[in-house]
Amino acid sequence: MASPPLLEMRGIAKRFGTLQALDAVDLVVQEREIHALVGENGAGKTTLMNVLYGLYRADAGTIRIRGAEARIGGPRDAIARGIGMIHQHFMLVPPLTIAENVVLGDERTGFVLDRRAVEARVRELSDRFGLAIDPAARVEAVPLGLQQRVEILKVLYRGSEILVFDEPTAVLTPQEVDELFVIVRKLRDEGKTVILITHKLREVLAVTDRITVLRDGRNAGELVTRETNAAQIARAMVGHELRTLQARTTPTGTEPVLEIGGLAARSDRGTAALRGVDVVVHAGEILGLAGVGGNGQSELAECVMGLRRPTGGTILIAGADVTHDDPKRTRARGVAYVPEDRRLEGLVLPFTVAENFVLGKHDRAPYARGGVLDGAAIAREGARLAREFDLRPPDPGVVTANLSGGNLQKVVLGRELSERPKLIIASQPTRGLDVAATEYVHERLLEQRQAGAAVLLISSELDEIRALSDRIAVIFEGRIVAALTAAEATEERLGLLMAGQAAA
Numbered sequence: 001m002a003s004p005p006l007l008e009m010r011g012i013a014k015r016f017g018t019l020q021a022l023d024a025v026d027l028v029v030q031e032r033e034i035h036a037l038v039g040e041n042g043a044g045k046t047t048l049m050n051v052l053y054g055l056y057r058a059d060a061g062t063i064r065i066r067g068a069e070a071r072i073g074g075p076r077d078a079i080a081r082g083i084g085m086i087h088q089h090f091m092l093v094p095p096l097t098i099a100e101n102v103v104l105g106d107e108r109t110g111f112v113l114d115r116r117a118v119e120a121r122v123r124e125l126s127d128r129f130g131l132a133i134d135p136a137a138r139v140e141a142v143p144l145g146l147q148q149r150v151e152i153l154k155v156l157y158r159g160s161e162i163l164v165f166d167e168p169t170a171v172l173t174p175q176e177v178d179e180l181f182v183i184v185r186k187l188r189d190e191g192k193t194v195i196l197i198t199h200k201l202r203e204v205l206a207v208t209d210r211i212t213v214l215r216d217g218r219n220a221g222e223l224v225t226r227e228t229n230a231a232q233i234a235r236a237m238v239g240h241e242l243r244t245l246q247a248r249t250t251p252t253g254t255e256p257v258l259e260i261g262g263l264a265a266r267s268d269r270g271t272a273a274l275r276g277v278d279v280v281v282h283a284g285e286i287l288g289l290a291g292v293g294g295n296g297q298s299e300l301a302e303c304v305m306g307l308r309r310p311t312g313g314t315i316l317i318a319g320a321d322v323t324h325d326d327p328k329r330t331r332a333r334g335v336a337y338v339p340e341d342r343r344l345e346g347l348v349l350p351f352t353v354a355e356n357f358v359l360g361k362h363d364r365a366p367y368a369r370g371g372v373l374d375g376a377a378i379a380r381e382g383a384r385l386a387r388e389f390d391l392r393p394p395d396p397g398v399v400t401a402n403l404s405g406g407n408l409q410k411v412v413l414g415r416e417l418s419e420r421p422k423l424i425i426a427s428q429p430t431r432g433l434d435v436a437a438t439e440y441v442h443e444r445l446l447e448q449r450q451a452g453a454a455v456l457l458i459s460s461e462l463d464e465i466r467a468l469s470d471r472i473a474v475i476f477e478g479r480i481v482a483a484l485t486a487a488e489a490t491e492e493r494l495g496l497l498m499a500g501q502a503a504a
């Protein structure tokens, strides 16, 4: 008889109030495999893993480990049964050393801490799993990508056999992602079993052996990675065929819409954020500005929008000098802005959807006449935009604060794109969005480009930059370090440039 699977979760149900977050979910993981748990935001992935880790008690269902039923009452039970969780937000104590962080909270250590023995054990684990960690280094001195390895070490130190990673790549650069995947494979090769939560299809295909797809709290597919493809996984995740992006045509225009020359600006902390940036975006073209967050891209967007005062250089929009214009004047030239943080900058959360749609243009026709707001016109336009921009539900009276991330972004797009802008500054426009909402945003941007708008797409997502851009510029430490055509911009080359390796 075949031996039972290492982990078998059957019929798991979990309800939060009226929300059925998990409905009879099965998850079967074999020993020594890298198992992807995928699904859109809110599909129930984290909840399922929290049940496994004993953080939530399931309303129904069973968990078996190597065939034996396991009642997991809390994380302590989970750890005792060999389950380890690498959290999305690192839970480390910065002033302590890596070795100290690794033993922290491990009851087996008792009161006496034999520093030498702990460091030796941590070093041994680090070597065996290729983590390249110095146990004596302080956590605050190591970069984010390495801090994640400390979390991995903590779990290994406690003897975990099943390692659960919840969206581990969200905070990493492309190179760090590759390094993490080397480690994940090494974990498997050394006999561990990995459950990897992600909604990035490229990662699923690159590193996993089998895939469980969740949709709306239910099972939506079990796939073998080498027998499937991105389209099939995406279909299982969203429940329908993804519309393929429109065939790319050559840019419709050649006249420059945005011309930035020698732009310099300081960050909020007063340091040099932009050190002489030159960028031109033409009508009918998407210029992708690639870069790891914090290299000046936010300041660049703010300077163009009139939200930050440049310390040098010029900004022209359709030939007019707007270097020192305020946001209202800049917008009046036909500039749309999809800001990085839609909750903070993009929307007034206590307002209704209809009110947010008209924000900034409420004082003119058709929303106001002779300085008096026309409530009926605002409601009518709100209803129209809610339908056109596919809000769910399409109700313009909803308070904006209650919308999901994808719907928030649709409200921003509805307001910004409904008046045929000449220039669109889109800053990290799909950050935090799921596959379907991301696709929606991409389609709207391509549509605007087709209609002749110039689009400056600022993004740290390489897939997004490569899928949408006609030309690509890379920003690093406040300078444009490369300008490439879409064809020249391979993922590896972009990744190296973004990491500051100019020789790429």
Ligand SMILES: Nc1ncnc2c1ncn2[C@@H]1O[C@H](COP(=O)(O)OP(=O)(O)O)[C@@H](O)[C@H]1O
Residues within 6 Å of the ligand: 016, 019, 021, 039, 040, 041, 042, 043, 044, 045, 046, 047, 048
């Ligand atoms: N503690 C909680 N209380 C209420 N609702 C929750 C809680 N945790 C998760 N949910 C809801 O359960 C659903 C599944 O969430 P989650 O498991 O976090 O999804 P995923 O990790 O796939 O994005 C979501 O609708 C979420 O809002």
Ligand SMILES: [Mg+2]
Residues within 6 Å of the ligand: 045, 046, 047, 166
């Ligand atoms: Mg989650």
